[in-house]
Amino acid sequence: MNPLVSVIIPVYNVVPYLDRCLHSVREQTYTDLQIILVDDGSTDGSSAWCDNYVRIDERAMVIHQANGGLSAARNAGLSKAKGEYAIFIDSDDHIGPQHVEHLIRCSLQTGKPLIVTGGTTMYTDQIIDSEGNEQQNDIQTQWYPLERALEATVSLDLPFRSHAWGKLYAKELFPELHFPKGKLYEDQFTLYKVIYQAGGVQYESANDYYYTIDRPGSIVNANPRGKLDFLQAITEEWRFIAQHVPTVAPFVERRYTLALIDTYDTFVRSHERQHIDELFRLVCTNRHNALLHQPDLDRRTRLHYLMTLLGQKGYHRFLLSRR
Missing domain, CATH: 3.90.550.10 (Spore Coat Polysaccharide Biosynthesis Protein SpsA; Chain A)
Known part of the structure; x- marks a missing residue:
């Protein structure tokens, strides 16, 4: 049967x-x-x-x-x-x-x-x-x-x-x-x-x-709420993998680094104010690790982390000038 x-x-x-x-x-x-x-x-x-x-x-x-x-x-x-x-x-x-x-x-x-x-x-x-x-x-x-x-x-x-x-x-x-x-x-x-x-x-x-891929009304990646949920999911996965399968943790950590800067950029470009300060704090916390310990990061992501050294307002001006 x-x-x-x-x-x-x-x-x-x-x-x-x-x-x-x-x-x-x-x-x-x-x-x-x-x-x-x-x-x-x-x-x-x-x-x-x-x-x-x-x-x-x-x-x-x-x-x-x-x-x-x-x-x-x-x-x-x-x-x-x-x-x-x-x-x-x-x-x-x-x-x-x-x-x-x-x-x-x-x-x-x-x-x-x-x-x-x-x-x-x-x-x-x-x-x-x-x-x-x-x-x-x-x-x-x-x-x-x-x-x-x-x-x-x-x-x-x-x-x-x-x-x-x-x-x-x-x-x-x-x-x-x-x-x-x-x-x-x-x-x-x-x-x-x-x-x-x-x-x-x-x-x-x-x-x-x-x-x-072309259904009207479907959820798209530019949705700030979606970005925030995805970042939360990756954060939880990173913690789980670090505990249970630590050899894979660097791969998840790199995805977190990408998702974090991408989420913050989406919030800035969409003029969403909620969560923006906390997200920038997380970006700055992760900056040292991203720039010094993840050599395989793409040039765009590396540049964005570097530009956060200008401070929150300076980074916002950088982002909005690149539309």
């Missing part, structure tokens, strides 16, 4: 994208699925879409709840998961027809509890041809031991990231899959703990998760 996979799909005001997303789930070559739709207080008709889908697919169920954000929706879905494995799909994205099959096959062949694949960027009007490149038989796999896998959570050089999607989680990892309510970049708060629990990551190269 094939293992059951719980597919958790948070839904909030995504009517233009739901058909594409749900169609891609229905077309999966791996059919032993529990499909959990979490309607997170939608007001645009997405709730009715979810109810209609449950009527046409007996594997599906829907949870209707007051709006609590992506973390709350994912956590609610996990609370109803009955599968031996779980995957997440964001409702404005979609998956290739063999997405679940590729992940499950890799898990069964390797016995690893955490299987990951990369994502492929897509636009809102693109559709994947199920008869096209998805019928892959030459998928490569690679084991990333704990240290290397944790590096991926703060690096852009490896083929997977700290997103909740594009990953197959064995049930033994479910207790670590708790996302902080009310936070942006909620994945960054969570995935390093899951990787630590799993002891590493098994990567498979299908890269058949398709994420939408």
